[in-house]
Amino acid sequence: MGTFKNQRISAFWGNKIFVALLLSLPLGSAFATDNGISVDQSLYQNRPVLTDFTAASCPDNPKSLTQVKGNLYRHTTGAGLAVHSGLVLITKEGALVIDPAMTCTSTWLKDEIKKRFDVPVKYVIYTHAHADHISGGQIFKADGATIVANQRTIEPIVGEKLPTALPDRVFDQDMKISLGGDEVLLHYVAPSHSDSMVMVLFPKYKALQCTDVCESKSMPYNDFLDFYYTGWIDTLDWVIKQDVDFIDVGHYSPATRDDQIALRHYIIDLHQQVLDLVRAGQSWDQLYRNVKFSSDVQNWIGFSSMKMPNIQGMYRWVSNHRRGNW
Numbered sequence: 001m002g003t004f005k006n007q008r009i010s011a012f013w014g015n016k017i018f019v020a021l022l023l024s025l026p027l028g029s030a031f032a033t034d035n036g037i038s039v040d041q042s043l044y045q046n047r048p049v050l051t052d053f054t055a056a057s058c059p060d061n062p063k064s065l066t067q068v069k070g071n072l073y074r075h076t077t078g079a080g081l082a083v084h085s086g087l088v089l090i091t092k093e094g095a096l097v098i099d100p101a102m103t104c105t106s107t108w109l110k111d112e113i114k115k116r117f118d119v120p121v122k123y124v125i126y127t128h129a130h131a132d133h134i135s136g137g138q139i140f141k142a143d144g145a146t147i148v149a150n151q152r153t154i155e156p157i158v159g160e161k162l163p164t165a166l167p168d169r170v171f172d173q174d175m176k177i178s179l180g181g182d183e184v185l186l187h188y189v190a191p192s193h194s195d196s197m198v199m200v201l202f203p204k205y206k207a208l209q210c211t212d213v214c215e216s217k218s219m220p221y222n223d224f225l226d227f228y229y230t231g232w233i234d235t236l237d238w239v240i241k242q243d244v245d246f247i248d249v250g251h252y253s254p255a256t257r258d259d260q261i262a263l264r265h266y267i268i269d270l271h272q273q274v275l276d277l278v279r280a281g282q283s284w285d286q287l288y289r290n291v292k293f294s295s296d297v298q299n300w301i302g303f304s305s306m307k308m309p310n311i312q313g314m315y316r317w318v319s320n321h322r323r324g325n326w
Helices: 002-024 103-117 137-142 151-159 229-241 257-279 284-290 303-320
Strands: 063-069 072-077 084-091 094-098 121-125 146-150 169-171 174-179 182-188 198-202 207-209 246-248
Touching (some): 063 103, 084 103, 094 174, 121 182
Parallel strands (some): 207 246
Antiparallel strands (some): 198 207
């Protein structure tokens, strides 16, 4: 009986101490939570990986972490047309980083966040499964961060032997992360620039991470790469409906919704021109000479170097997604 009484007393005081600890937390404090699904990492132990092309020492590579508004920041690595970027949320509970981009600068970014804000990185979000944006994830994972991505990223990361961390938490259509009193919303969009594309919305700041699908008065890269025309337009339609005034596009400089309206018009116009020319029976050698660009588009970043690859990518899409009278 005495033992049972002692156990009840211990439990009573244990509960009081726990409640006291909770009450001692500042108002507004919150534990990091998310509604993602855990990935069984044991399934991928000792998976083969390729050499990390972003791992070479790069002490002179330009890099920055600058404030967007409030506790929302933007990190960059690289210079000029080679710059890669992602948003960073700083809270008292920890930081959330989008797309590390390069292994050789990820240690700098992790240390910079710790030095300036004295918080660890709690979450790293991959916007899609392309190595030029998600390299360096392993640096943060080794330090305790949770890697988050759409469930469709796992296959290409494993299949392409990408030397970055696999996601710890995944989702199908939507996911919410609560960190330090802030909410971050992740939304899977239609296949557009890859079929693992995630938009990351920061409602409090009216800010959006729309990597590679969105542009900032800049041409889509190369031949559109990993490209789905119809899904790209659907994704831009979704972006344009969002209540945001700041869009990070993963490269160059930040953008606006008006920039995405212009981009949508450009892609639809390019598709229609190429489709009409193919239907008119023009060969490639004829077709590319007859595509016209507006004066506004001709002033976009990268126009001179990207106009031909853009035509090639759209020509390939049209050729693979039409059937005439046969």
